[in-house]
Amino acid sequence: xxxxxxxxxxxxxxxxxxxxxxxxxxxxxIRVKGEILIERQIMQLREAGIQDIYVVTGYKSNMFDxxxxxxxxxxxxxxxxxxxxxxxxIKTVEDIIGDTYICSADNYFSRNPFSAYxxxxxxxxxxxxxxxxxxxxxxxxxxxxxxxxxxxxxxxYMLGHTFWxxxxxxxxxxxxxxxxxxxxxxDKLWEDxxxxxxxxxxxKIRKYPAKTIFEFDSLDELRQFDxxxxxxxxxxxxxxxxxxxxxxxxxxxxxxxxxxxxxxxxGFTFKVHEKNYRYLYDKNEIVTLx
Numbered sequence: 001x002x003x004x005x006x007x008x009x010x011x012x013x014x015x016x017x018x019x020x021x022x023x024x025x026x027x028x029x030i031r032v033k034g035e036i037l038i039e040r041q042i043m044q045l046r047e048a049g050i051q052d053i054y055v056v057t058g059y060k061s062n063m064f065d066x067x068x069x070x071x072x073x074x075x076x077x078x079x080x081x082x083x084x085x086x087x088x089x090i091k092t093v094e095d096i097i098g099d100t101y102i103c104s105a106d107n108y109f110s111r112n113p114f115s116a117y118x119x120x121x122x123x124x125x126x127x128x129x130x131x132x133x134x135x136x137x138x139x140x141x142x143x144x145x146x147x148x149x150x151x152x153x154x155x156x157y158m159l160g161h162t163f164w165x166x167x168x169x170x171x172x173x174x175x176x177x178x179x180x181x182x183x184x185x186x187d188k189l190w191e192d193x194x195x196x197x198x199x200x201x202x203x204k205i206r207k208y209p210a211k212t213i214f215e216f217d218s219l220d221e222l223r224q225f226d227x228x229x230x231x232x233x234x235x236x237x238x239x240x241x242x243x244x245x246x247x248x249x250x251x252x253x254x255x256x257x258x259x260x261x262x263x264x265x266x267g268f269t270f271k272v273h274e275k276n277y278r279y280l281y282d283k284n285e286i287v288t289l290x
Contacts, residue, residue: 001117010089011105012058012081019257019268020237028105048114056089084186098169103161108214121168122206124160143204148195160213
């Protein structure tokens with residue numbers, strides 16, 4: 001048995017697909033079914049006996065400052081969050097990683113998946129009965145992941161947290177450090193690096209039942225899980241659009257982020273009664289699209 005030493009919660013990203021709520025606050029700080037996402041996750045880790053929790057911040061980092069006093073967590077700022085993918089968040093805490101839970105701040109666990117002890121390193125997975133665009137997994141005879149392919153049907157796919165034992169951590173950090181400044185590395189997820197070294201980086205699959213791990217990539221997905229967001233998103237932008245168009249917030253659907261030349265969110269498109277519109281943050285204008 002391996003005693004879990006600590007946990008890392010990655011919360012640095014902009015979550016642009018979660019427009020417009022993520023323009024106003026980090027997705028990790030959104031309240032879901034009465035609880036703030038990252039607070040629920042911190043409390044679940046604490047209930048499992050994990051005391052040392054590191055939150056990696058970046059986008060709107062000051063909004064996470066209260067967590068230090070409320071939960072006695074450690075905050076680490078990822079200076080590269082705007083120009084690199086989440087491999088930079090791993091780099092930010094590489095000095096403390098080993099027998100560590102690596103978590104995403106925007107996951108919602110319907111039941112606590114954490115424990116004070118683990119048997120081996122693993123990646124959480126859930127099953128898709130039909131087609132999926134997620135990262136599907138194959139395993140060898142010992143339960144270790146040996147193949148990963150994007151998209152599939154009737155398969156187990158990556159979703160949720162992962163546990164890195166000391167051996168995995170040492171190997172991963174060595175590979176990360178060696179390749180960090182190589183061309184093309186900035187855009188890679190840490191999972192891309194892992195998938196490229198499956199022979200050296202060993203993680204087992206940890207299978208979870210349906211409706212145990214949730215991830216909301218958009219407001220439309222969150223509305224399916226928490227109906228309170230249908231007409232009351234808590235977003236001043238959504239409220240303003242609804243008022244100006246004389247509609248309910250629930251009539252604003254199919255929201256898709258618009259990014260500028262620097263890859264930062266500048267607005268979003270949306271649909272109301274089968275008509276398409278565009279909203280730009282800096283102009284605060286609604287434009288009807290053909």
